[in-house]
Amino acid sequence: xxxxxxxxxxxxxxxxxxxxxxxxxxxxxxxxxxxxxxxxxxxxxxxxxxxxxxxxxxxxxxxxxxxxxxxxxxxxxxxxxxxxxxxxxxxxxxxxxxxxxxxxxxxxxxxxxxxxxxxxxxxxxxxxxxxxxxxxxxxxxxxxxxxxxxxxxxxxxxxxxxxxxxxxxxxxxxxxxxxxxxxxxxxxxxxxxxxxxxxxxxxxxxxxxxxxxxxxxxxxxxxxxxxxxxxxxxxxxxxxxxxxxxxxxxxxxxxxxxxxxxxxxxxxxxxxxxxxxxxxxxxxxxxxxxxxxxxxxxxxxxxxxxxxxxxxxxxxxxxxxxxxxxxxxxxxxxxxxxxxxxxxxxxxxxxxxxxxxxxxxxxxxxxxxxxxxxxxxxxxxxxxxxxxxxxxxxxxxxxxxxxxxxxxxxxxxxxxxxxxxxxxxxxxxxxxxxxxxxxxxxxxxxxxxxxxxxxxxxxxxxxxxxxxxxxxxxxxxxxxxxxxxxxxxxxxxxxxxxxxxxxxxxxxxxxxxxxxxxxxxxxxxxxxxxxxxxxxxxxxxxxxxxxxxxxxxxxxxx
Amino acid sequence: xxxxxxxxxxxxxxxxxxxxxxxxxxxxxxxxxxxxxxxxxxxxxxxxxxxxxxxxxxxxxxxxxxxxxxxxxxxxxxxxxxxxxxxxxx
Numbered sequence: 025x026x027x028x029x030x031x032x033x034x035x036x037x038x039x040x041x042x043x044x045x046x047x048x049x050x051x052x053x054x055x056x057x058x059x060x061x062x063x064x065x066x067x068x069x070x071x072x073x074x075x076x077x078x079x080x081x082x083x084x085x086x087x088x089x090x091x092x093x094x095x096x097x098x099x100x101x102x103x104x105x106x107x108x109x110x111x112x113x114x115x116x117x118x119x120x121x122x123x124x125x126x127x128x129x130x131x132x133x134x135x136x137x138x139x140x141x142x143x144x145x146x147x148x149x150x151x152x153x154x155x156x157x158x159x160x161x162x163x164x165x166x167x168x169x170x171x172x173x174x175x176x177x178x179x180x181x182x183x184x185x186x187x188x189x190x191x192x193x194x195x196x197x198x199x200x201x202x203x204x205x206x207x208x209x210x211x212x213x214x215x216x217x218x219x220x221x222x223x224x225x226x227x228x229x230x231x232x233x234x235x236x237x238x239x240x241x242x243x244x245x246x247x248x249x250x251x252x253x254x255x256x257x258x259x260x261x262x263x264x265x266x267x268x269x270x271x272x273x274x275x276x277x278x279x280x281x282x283x284x285x286x287x288x289x290x291x292x293x294x295x296x297x298x299x300x301x302x303x304x305x306x307x308x309x310x311x312x313x314x315x316x317x318x319x320x321x322x323x324x325x326x327x328x329x330x331x332x333x334x335x336x337x338x339x340x341x342x343x344x345x346x347x348x349x350x351x352x353x354x355x356x357x358x359x360x361x362x363x364x365x366x367x368x369x370x371x372x373x374x375x376x377x378x379x380x381x382x383x384x385x386x387x388x389x390x391x392x393x394x395x396x397x398x399x400x401x402x403x404x405x406x407x408x409x410x411x412x413x414x415x416x417x418x419x420x421x422x423x424x425x426x427x428x429x430x431x432x433x434x435x436x437x438x439x440x441x442x443x444x445x446x447x448x449x450x451x452x453x454x455x456x457x458x459x460x461x462x463x464x465x466x467x468x469x470x471x472x473x474x475x476x477x478x479x480x481x482x483x484x485x486x487x488x489x490x491x492x493x494x495x496x497x498x499x500x501x502x503x504x505x506x507x508x509x510x511x512x513x514x515x516x517x518x519x520x521x522x523x524x525x526x527x528x529x530x531x532x533x534x535x536x537x538x539x540x541x542x543x544x545x546x547x548x549x550x551x552x553x554x555x556x557x558x559x560x561x562x563x564x565x566x567x568x569x570x571x572x573x574x575x576x577x578x579x580x581x582x
Numbered sequence: 583x584x585x586x587x588x589x590x591x592x593x594x595x596x597x598x599x600x601x602x603x604x605x606x607x608x609x610x611x612x613x614x615x616x617x618x619x620x621x622x623x624x625x626x627x628x629x630x631x632x633x634x635x636x637x638x639x640x641x642x643x644x645x646x647x648x649x650x651x652x653x654x655x656x657x658x659x660x661x662x663x664x665x666x667x668x669x670x671x672x
Contacts, residue, residue, distance in 0.1 A: 221627045222634070224647040231648070247631040251644040362628045391603045392632050416606040432624050438605050496606065 025186060025212040027177065030170040031141040033209055034058060034092055041212045044081045051212070054084055057128070059135035061089030065117075067133055072096045074111055076103050076120040079217045080195050080205050082128055086119055087148075087205070091141045091166065098149040098161070099196045106428060110159050111151075143167040150198055152293040152365060162293050171328040172296050173207045175310055179300075180262060180287070181211060184237050187261040189215040190229050191239040193363075198293045199266045203239040223248045227257060236260060241267040243362045245286060246274035254281040262287055267363030269351065272305070279303065290351070295336050296329030299349070306348035315349070317342065322355055357455065361394050366434045371396070374429040378422060380406030383445050387458035389438050397438035397462035398422075399445060402490060407543045410441070410490055414501040438462055441491035441542075443471070466493040470513055473545065482521055482550040486513070490542040505540035510571055514550060514561040521552040521559075526577035532558070534573035540565050552577075590663045594637075598659075601636035602629050614660040630656055637662065643669035 026039065034055050041051035049057075065073070073090060075097050077083045090097045098115055100107050103122055118125040141147075146163040191204040200219075208215045214233075220226045221244060230236045231253075238260055245265050260282060266289035279285050285303030292298070298315070299307035309315050313327040323338045330336055341352040357368040368386045375384040375398065383401040388394055402410060402418070410418050423435045440461055447453050470486035477483075488505055495503035515528060540546055540563065547564040557577050563570040595609035598618070602625065612623065618633075619625045625633075633656065638644055643666060645652050655665035 222630065222653055224645060224649075224652045227647045228650070243628050244631065247628075247635055249635050249638055249645070251638060252647050389603065392601055392636075393603070393628050395603060416611075419606050433626050433628070435624070437603050496608075500608075 027181075028210055028212070030173060030206060030210055031143050031166055033141070034088055034138050035140060036138055042214050043084075043209070044215055044217050046217065049081050054081070054088070054209075055138065056135060057085045057132065058088035058092060059138060060132035061085060061128060062092035062136045063133035064131035065090060065093040065095050066136065068117070068131070070095050070116045072098060072115045073117045073119055074098045074100055074115040076100055076118075076122075076196060078121055078194075078219065080191070080215055080219075081217045083195050083201075084205050084209055085128060088141075091147050092136060092139065094142070094145075096147055096149065099151065099201070101151050101159075101196055102431065104431070107151075107159070114161075141166055143170065150201075150293045152197075165331070168296065168329050168331070169202070169206055171312070172202055173210050175297070175312060175328075176202070176207050177211055178311075184211075184213065184261050185235060187213060187235040187237040188233040189213055189239060190226060190233075190236055191216065191219055192221050192226060192244040193239060193241050193267065194219050197267075198296060199241075199289065199291065200239065202296070203264055203266075223252055227252050230257060230260065237262040237264070239264045240286075241265055241363050242270045242274065243267075245270055245278060248278075248281075258282045258284075260284075264289060266291060268360045275303070292338070294330075295325050295327060295338070298323070298325055298327070304348075306345055306350055308348050315342075315344075317344070320355060321352070323349075359388050359396075361388065361396065361433055364431065364433055366396070366430070368396075371426060371430060371434060374426055375400075375422065378406075378425050379403065380409055380418065380422065382406070385445055385453055385458050386436065387455060387462050389459070389462050395437040396434055397440065397459075398436040399440050399442055399458055399461055401442055401444055402543075407490060411503065411541045411543065414499075414503055415439075415441075415491075415495060416500060439491075440464075440466070441489070443487060443489070443543075466491050468493050468509075469516065470546070472517070475517075477520065480521055480552050480554070482518065482548075484517060484548040484550070486546045486548055488540055488542060488544045488546060492542065495542060503542050505544075507534075507536050507571065510540070510563060511561075511573075511575060514548065514559065515575060515577070517548065518550045518552060518559050518561075521550060522577070523552075523554045525580040526557065527580045528575065529557075529578040530576040532574040532576065534571075535569075536571045537569045538565055538571075540570055546570060587663065590666065591659050593640075594659050594662050594666070597636055597640055598623075598633060601632055612659060614663075615658050618656065618658060637666065641666050641670065 043049050043051055043054055073095055075086045087097055100111055103120060143166045147166050148164045150162045151159055189204055189208045191200060193200045195201050195204050204215055216229050220229055242265060263286040265286045270288055275286055287300055287302045289297055290299045290307050297310050298313055299309045301307045316324045318324055321341045323340045323342045325336045339354050339356040341355050342349045343352055359366050371386055372384050375381050380403055382403040385399045386396050389397040419439045426435055445453055467489045471489055473485040473487055475484040494506055494509055498506050544565055549562045551560040559575040559577055562572040591614050592609050595612045599607055616622050619630060655661050
């Protein structure tokens, strides 16, 4: 295996190099196809093209062909209508697996002659969500990419040897692009064409190879079960993980099963690789990367993988320990859900555009899988919808509204409907508070707005929370406050009136006259007659009688 | 309504709802033949990974990692139920 620099990949080579299989493609075949594509692109005068291909071999052809033609490649994160619309004006052509777009085959023409690729003009744009949530384009020169693959080879080339590269992640992002495509191409390693997101497929592909390495992410690595043949898998030369921090227990489990620590890469679309770690909590910067901190402790990065002279200001707070560092968390409201970068402010803005939403805040719910949760204040129209169509209709409509703005993965799975958001005196709502509220169970009791006691009588103003736990089943499409819950509330709220501990013993003259529904304010009057052991209750809903009756309370233990 | 097939389907729906933290959806809302991933219930590949682990744990079975296309069993509740039944009989 002889290293070929990225810019020289299309120059003729003598030694045959295998590249990938199913269908088989070697280096010479790759060059031939890329030079044909280059001719086709030149003929059509394509200067910029968007590429979204699942097959890493085809992607290699597309990239090298476009670069040979002097065309600029944009790698969109997905092919959703919104994404297409966003980039439509910036590209001449879409090359993808979707029927409406061009295929490699139809673009190919009689090949251009081989030539070295231009290193210093921007040749690639990656797409990511910027801090405002707007999709952001990040331009790279070939030199930035070439520098990075050289550094990777210097660090791990020897350990990998002739390993076939098998990936569980897509190649549209910087990590997959470098590790699954560009690095193996330069190093002369074979790679598996398709992304294999499931452990069983990863195992089968691994077993077909005499030597293999994984380019994976925490989403997979923390969910690999006992059903796998771990002794066979422990032949893996290296396990790479990137996209988010791998939890320590997942790293430990891998170490136990594979007798080696996974190599974690810290990086971003903007910066490329920043640092790596293996079996340690501390990150080791890549050799040529220079790090510093701003006044807030956020990492600043200078690196040969960035444009020359550029210093990238990240929003990751860090703490240095010698030359290595610890990550302390984000300073903004960009979160990662299973390695996907999500801008909470962007989704909140999108939610606020909906007529049913008065106010909204989002947070991450960490359960088996990480998902978003929404704290929501409904507008009058939203409350009307909740009362007449039920909770599911409301959350489904909002999810469907949001799906025009984000991937399915970012759609909130948990919703908490509040009367108002609990902003603090500074008008802020700390993210920790948002997340605590999302973890709290839905309320079962009323919100007591006021209460006054005169002798043996108690007057209360109660708010029926729009989010009451009982509403889901009672009834799914027309939530009403169950009568039995009204009685429970009356007994619970009457405790200060009672002369001694008492328990429920029966009901008398029970009347339910009007429904109480989500968001209603109820006036509850409670009077306790100790002599008879009876609690008189009356609920009024906007001055109309809602329910009333007598609850017999006998002395506990009598 | 107490036949074992129906009750297994119900158990699987309940497992999907619990393992994946789905709110406002009850077992009755999921059809036996409904597509679980992508369109349909709108679950993604991370849910598929979670569900794979949860199914193995809950029913004490193992997904045969060397068989081809094991993930086809995850298409719908009905296909998952058939898979669990076959595995438990084996």
